[in-house]
Amino acid sequence: MRVxxxxxxxxxxxxxxxxxxxxxxxxxxxxxGKQFHRISEDPSxxxxxxxxxxxxxxxxxxxxxxxxxxxxxxxxxxxxxxxxDVLTExxxxxQEGIPDTLSSNERDSLAIEVDAxxxxxxxxxxxxxxxxxxxxxxxVHTQSFLKVDPDTVVYQGDTGIIEHAIAEGQRVAVNVDxxxxxxxxxxxxxxxxxxxxxxxxxxxxxxxxxxxxxxxGVSDARTAQGGRQRxxxxxxxxxxxxxxxxxxxxxxxxDADMAEAITALAEQEMVYQSxxxxxxxxxxxxxxxxxxx
Amino acid sequence: MTSLLSGIQTALxxxxxxxxxxxxxxxxxxxxxxxxxxxxxxxxTPGAPYAPPGLNRPYYQGQVGTGAMVDQVRRFSMGFLDDRxxxxxxESSRWSVKQEVLLQVEATLGEMGSDGLVGxxxxxxxxxxxxxxxxGNLALRADLVERADELGRxxxxxxxxxxxxxxxxxxxxxxxxxxxxxxxxxxxxLNVEIASVYSxxxxxxxxxxQRGLLLDRLGEVAGAVAHVQDDGQVIxxxxxxxxxxxxxxxxxxxxxxxxxxxxASVSWSDGQSFHPATGEITGLLEARDGEILAQLxxxxxxxxxxxxxxxxxxxxxxxxxxAHGLDFFTGSDALSIRVNxxxxxxxxxxxxxxxxxxxxxxxxxxxxxxxxxxxMASGTATIGDYxxxxxxxxxxxxxxxxxxxxxxxxVANALYDQRESVVGVSLDEEAVNLVESQRIYxxxxxxxTTLDEMLxxxxxxxxxxxx
Numbered sequence: 001m002r003v004x005x006x007x008x009x010x011x012x013x014x015x016x017x018x019x020x021x022x023x024x025x026x027x028x029x030x031x032x033g034k035q036f037h038r039i040s041e042d043p044s045x046x047x048x049x050x051x052x053x054x055x056x057x058x059x060x061x062x063x064x065x066x067x068x069x070x071x072x073x074x075x076x077x078x079x080x081x082x083x084x085d086v087l088t089e090x091x092x093x094x095q096e097g098i099p100d101t102l103s104s105n106e107r108d109s110l111a112i113e114v115d116a117x118x119x120x121x122x123x124x125x126x127x128x129x130x131x132x133x134x135x136x137x138x139x140v141h142t143q144s145f146l147k148v149d150p151d152t153v154v155y156q157g158d159t160g161i162i163e164h165a166i167a168e169g170q171r172v173a174v175n176v177d178x179x180x181x182x183x184x185x186x187x188x189x190x191x192x193x194x195x196x197x198x199x200x201x202x203x204x205x206x207x208x209x210x211x212x213x214x215x216x217g218v219s220d221a222r223t224a225q226g227g228r229q230r231x232x233x234x235x236x237x238x239x240x241x242x243x244x245x246x247x248x249x250x251x252x253x254x255d256a257d258m259a260e261a262i263t264a265l266a267e268q269e270m271v272y273q274s275x276x277x278x279x280x281x282x283x284x285x286x287x288x289x290x291x292x293x
Numbered sequence: 294m295t296s297l298l299s300g301i302q303t304a305l306x307x308x309x310x311x312x313x314x315x316x317x318x319x320x321x322x323x324x325x326x327x328x329x330x331x332x333x334x335x336x337x338t339p340g341a342p343y344a345p346p347g348l349n350r351p352y353y354q355g356q357v358g359t360g361a362m363v364d365q366v367r368r369f370s371m372g373f374l375d376d377r378x379x380x381x382x383x384e385s386s387r388w389s390v391k392q393e394v395l396l397q398v399e400a401t402l403g404e405m406g407s408d409g410l411v412g413x414x415x416x417x418x419x420x421x422x423x424x425x426x427x428x429g430n431l432a433l434r435a436d437l438v439e440r441a442d443e444l445g446r447x448x449x450x451x452x453x454x455x456x457x458x459x460x461x462x463x464x465x466x467x468x469x470x471x472x473x474x475x476x477x478x479x480x481x482x483l484n485v486e487i488a489s490v491y492s493x494x495x496x497x498x499x500x501x502x503q504r505g506l507l508l509d510r511l512g513e514v515a516g517a518v519a520h521v522q523d524d525g526q527v528i529x530x531x532x533x534x535x536x537x538x539x540x541x542x543x544x545x546x547x548x549x550x551x552x553x554x555x556x557a558s559v560s561w562s563d564g565q566s567f568h569p570a571t572g573e574i575t576g577l578l579e580a581r582d583g584e585i586l587a588q589l590x591x592x593x594x595x596x597x598x599x600x601x602x603x604x605x606x607x608x609x610x611x612x613x614x615x616a617h618g619l620d621f622f623t624g625s626d627a628l629s630i631r632v633n634x635x636x637x638x639x640x641x642x643x644x645x646x647x648x649x650x651x652x653x654x655x656x657x658x659x660x661x662x663x664x665x666x667x668x669m670a671s672g673t674a675t676i677g678d679y680x681x682x683x684x685x686x687x688x689x690x691x692x693x694x695x696x697x698x699x700x701x702x703x704v705a706n707a708l709y710d711q712r713e714s715v716v717g718v719s720l721d722e723e724a725v726n727l728v729e730s731q732r733i734y735x736x737x738x739x740x741x742t743t744l745d746e747m748l749x750x751x752x753x754x755x756x757x758x759x760x
Binding site for chain 1: 325326395396399400404405409411412415416418419422423425426427429430645647649650651652653654655658661662664665677678681682684685687688689690691692695706709710711713714715717718719720721724725727728
């Protein structure tokens with residue numbers, strides 16, 4: 001093929017710019033460790049990465065919720081546990097109050113202790129978690145129970161069951177029915193106190209069975225709550241595992257193989273240098289005119 | 294017998310011819326890097342011979358030559374390479390223009406970055422999810438409104454930018470149309486000049502170079518095809534419609550198309566529609582009315598779906614202050630989507646499914662679950678899937694344009710090289726030609742001197758025997 005000076009120059013420029021372009025691509029890859037920077041560089045992997053990142057965002061958002069829900073359930077469980085302690089204490093007091101040998105004064109002082117337990121239960125049931133009352137159903141901004149007078153404690157919440165989504169399509173009820181669990185507790189405690197004040201051992205005996213029923217109610221609620229907590233913990237564990245594997249997958253899709261990228265970069269640098277050297281020689285190539293006197 | 298004087302004339306004629314050879318060489322060297330220049334060559338031919346008259350003419354051997362003369366100045370060219378080169382350049386420019394435009398679109402959508410639209414939508418739904426587990430928390434509601442605002446702004450911004458890019462391409466189309474009209478006029482003028490030079494038997498070499506350059510550019514812009522006629526004029530056509538015939542040109546007109554956002558619609562001045570098959574203008578039109586429009590439509594679809602689905606659930610819910618029936622978003626498409634200003638009163642956000650239920654986040658939960666609902670593409674894709682799919686389509690379009698542009702450029706480069714190899718100027722060759730002409734010129738000068746000496750002998754030396 002006939003070669004002209006212009007042709008050689010054009011080809012040298014083409015080679016240099018092509019080589020420089022490859023060098024710049026590789027440099028970018030090494031600089032930020034990403035396999036591609038535009039979707040068009042690798043549409044299938046890039047869109048897979050976008051979808052993965054979206055799923056990851058969803059999983060993380062569900063996890064956030066699950067942690068919040070879990071805290072709520074832990075707080076509920078803690079309150080129920082405390083209530084169990086209170087009721088157990090009340091049962092002990094009731095048993096102490098049954099023997100006929102007790103004077104009315106002694107029973108009065110027991111009644112005062114029971115009154116303290118009623119107030120303690122009120123404190124427990126009106127616990128707030130992050131500014132919300134745990135046992136008021138949907139009415140989380142309303143105190144659950146209010147002591148109207150020494151003989152009446154009324155439920156002010158509703159029967160709403162709060163559900164949280166903790167994974168795609170998976171919902172868990174996080175609250176318990178405060179009315180159903182605590183109304184028997186308060187009535188049993190008030191019954192015991194009144195019986196102690198009335199100094200009537202048979203009434204105390206009756207109140208003892210009310211107390212035991214209330215305790216059963218609390219225990220049942222705790223068992224159910226425990227089941228849901230386990231369900232929640234499993235869901236959290238699954239989500240965490242899924243998140244880890246999605247992160248790995250994402251990295252596999254979009255992260256550059258650094259060893260390979262750096263090697264390729266070093267190689268390309270050498271290629272570029274050679275191209276430049278060749279280019280210089282082409283530009284320096286003399287022609288016949290240089291040698292004609 | 295020939296005369297000594299005619300020998301001097303022969304030498305003179307040949308020396309002038311060699312001078313012309315050197316002039317052509319000089320022209321070649323001067324234009325060694327001129328774009329579009331085709332190397333020229335002075336073709337020497339022996340002067341017309343004659344039989345010297347003489348008494349013994351019938352038996353006299355041979356004819357006498359009259360030296361060398363320049364028959365023609367030849368221009369090296371390969372017409373079929375020109376045609377093939379133009380076709381490849383047209384395709385390569387079509388795809389590379391398209392690639393440049395689509396890269397802008399891709400960068401505007403910025404789906405790979407941290408604020409891609411899919412990410413914004415995820416953030417929006419995450420906001421609802423957070424509200425659903427703690428609906429009474431005003432900070433979370435404020436965060437949700439911020440995220441919704443971001444989503445709205447992301448859609449607005451993209452819609453505005455894509456429209457701007459479309460407008461830019463439209464301006465580029467109009468510039469190209471003006472260029473085509475201008476080039477056509479220049480070609481028609483050259484046609485006239487070239488034909489008149491040919492008609493007197495000359496070679497319009499440099500005019501042909503000029504016209505070749507214009508035709509190269511016409512091919513690049515609009516895939517124009519040229520046919521050379523016997524008289525040296527070219528007929529140029531684009532997409533089957535004549536652009537230049539001899540000295541006549543058919544111009545292109547631009548008018549706003551009300552059915553297409555008042556963007557330019559290109560047609561021939563005789564009213565026929567303009568259908569370029571390739572070239573830059575094709576790439577621009579394809580991007581303007583194809584991919585960019587598709588992405589704008591996708592944005593509008595996504596925005597419309599987000600607005601209607603969010604509002605449908607939201608109007609059914611109750612706010613912390615029992616506000617009911619309020620729209621969450623206003624607007625109807627990507628350009629007009631806004632968060633309803635009523636949502637700045639955070640209590641208005643309806644997270645609850647019933648009144649007086651600050652702890653109920655069921656509506657918020659359903660809204661968060663919208664991310665998984667197959668609401669797009671007639672119930673086959675989630676919003677995220679749908680938009681990712683559109684993004685993938687754009688990515689593939691860019692990749693296709695990139696590959697085609699590169700492939701065609703390779704072919705075009707090879708053809709360019711091949712063409713250059715025939716028509717380009719080689720300085721070495723020219724140096725050789727120059728030296729050769731110089732030596733011949735010197736030899737002719739010597740011849741003339743010799744003849745002069747002979748004449749001197751005849752005139753001044755003859756008949757002086759013994760002096």
